[in-house]
Amino acid sequence: MNKLKNMEYAIVDIETTGGHARGSRMTEIAIVIHDGGKVIERWESLINPEQYIPLAIFGLTGINNELVADAPVFASIAEQVFNLLEGRVFVAHNVNFDYSFIRHQLEEVGYKWTARKLCTVRLSRKIKPGLRSYSLGNLCDNLAIPIANRHRAGGDADATAVLFSYLLQWDNEGVMEQMLKKTSADQRFPANLSPEDFEALPDTPGVYYFLNQHGKVIYVGKAINLKKRVASHFTGHNINKQRQHFLKEIYHITFEVCANELMALLLECAEIKRLWPAYNRALKRFEPKFGLFKYEAVNGYQYLAVGKLKKHSQCIQVFNLESEGIHVLRQLMTTFGLDHRLCTFGLSSVPYVSRNNNEYGDLPEIGAHNAKVDLAIDYLVEQQPTFVITGKGRTAEEKSYIWVEQGNFYAMGYLDQYAQVDAMEDIRSTLTRYYGNHYMMQLIKAYISKYPHQVTYLNDSQKTILLPEQTGEYEDGSLRLF
Structure with a gap:
């Protein structure tokens, strides 16, 4: 505890025009300097964000365009902000939100700044577990902390400073000291994520699931090393809107261990298809674009066609390239003597027979032709191992x-x-x-x-075709598929 009291802390709260640093700006900032025992300095300022303040933000904070019209722009107060923060531990309620805005806007005007962070949400969860809610307002109500000017930077920063002082007093197990270590996961983890969930992750291949506060899966991923892969989601300084919202929604992690990377990849794909989580988008680009179709026309003939694969459409075989499908269809025509007028290739939606009905004589007998089509399809399916x-x-x-x-x-x-x-x-x-x-x-x-x-x-009767006896010579490496 003496070590903590020898440190200085910058307790910060900001108000903004929106929820992510890439497209939004600060409208107000308050910084309270704490020496581990008491508040020693306090500073706050409105900021002209140089962009429109939405009505929803005005409704929440009371800050509108008129209020900040004569306020300084951030560039004019950046040096003061930097000097107040430099060399001090950065403290905030849901720390990554405030930290991302301030770091981004400091970088824009030429200040390179990083700091060790403490999140009073995570601190409160660890030091005072079991409370109904860890929002600043509810914490202040539960712990009898006075709070004035709610949703304004000065009022929230003052309340966070009182909460921080209490947490320092109540921390009898060195929680804060552990969180301040550079190697601590708390320096990068989302505020709402249970640390026990992360600690339970093994160093093995598998699939992991990020869940929101309602227990709904919002992301599924695969890993060769579950713990290492999950930790990588929380490293780096990414201020994009999607990432900021993503991190804010993560409350829990669950996982399923797999024997190897391939099984993890397959399970990941299957689970994304089953759950379709909000933040999984990458696998969409791997879906095939073309298919080989069979359909029966009103004239009774069965047609084979290569065409674009639409969502939920059923086909005999899929292809990445249209040319691959055309090649397969041509092989079937040659092997089974299919009349080319009863086949459709690629872009044309009209069978060749409809355009050249009399050029090549009469069409084959319906029954004989349809039997050939069935044989061709059976052959194609049986060729698949x-x-x-x-x-x-x-x-x-x-x-x-x-x-x-x-x-x-x-x-x-x-x-x-x-x-x-x-x-x-x-x-x-x-x-x-x-x-x-x-x-x-x-x-x-x-x-x-x-x-x-x-x-x-x-083979067809499920009897094994014997292969050479397996050895362990290929078992040591991990699979790198992309």
Whole structure:
């Protein structure tokens, strides 16, 4: 505690035109200097933000465009702000919000400034656990701290200074000293995140979930090392609106351990498809754009067509490029003698037969043609391999399995390595069923090209095609797919 009392703290509150530093500006700032025992200096100022103040902000703070019209712009008070903050611990309620604005606006006028931070939200959660709410207003009500001029920088900074003094007195377990260490996660973690959630993360591959205060999943990610990957979300100084809102919404973390990176990647994709979290957007670009379709026209003929793949549309096979689909369709035409007039290639939505009805003679008999189409489709499906990837499990006592059926990711899971397995169907029936997509199969194909010894191919009767015995020579590296 003596060490803490020898430090000086800058307790800060600001008012702004909006919720993120990239597109908003400060309208008011208050800085209270605390020496670990008492307040030794106090300063506050309105700021002309040089931009319009929304009505919603005026309704909350009482600060409007007229009030700040004659106030100094930030550039004219930046040196004073810098001198008050430099060399002191930066303290605020939800510290990352205030810190991001001040650091950004100081950088804009040429001041390079960083500081160790203390968040009175996180401090209060640790030193006074179990309270109903940790908002500044509710904390002041619960702890009998007087607060005047609520939602104004001076009033909130004064109340935060009183709260900080109480927390210093109540901190009998060295919480504050631990949080001030440069290596402490509290220097970068979001204010609402439970530290116990982070500490529970293992150093293993898996999938992690960020949850909001209502328990709803807002982000799903995969990791080779769960703890290291989650920590990376909270490093760096990013003032973008999306990131600021994202960090503010994180209240809890849950996770699921996986045996390897591939299983983590597949589970991440499956969970994003299932939950569609608000902050997951990257996987959209991996969806295929084209498909091979079969449809029956009013004339009774079955047509095969290559076209754009629309959301939720069903097709026989998907492709990244239109040319890939055209190549497959041409092969089917050649192999099965399909009349080219009953096939559609690419951009044209009108079958060739409709444009050249008489040029090549009569169309084939409907029944014979449709039978050929069915044979072609059956052939195409049967050409897709069925196989299982076997690997190490999450522990030494289990094995992992990824099941691909007729070219589609079908299931995955884990079995005790000593479990009795009489047939491959025994494995298949115990795995968790998933619904794959083209991107997931790309991941699987990239993996088996690196580790072919882990793959067992199966024929139609699910009998194993024996492969050379597995060895451990490929087991040491991690998979880098992109």
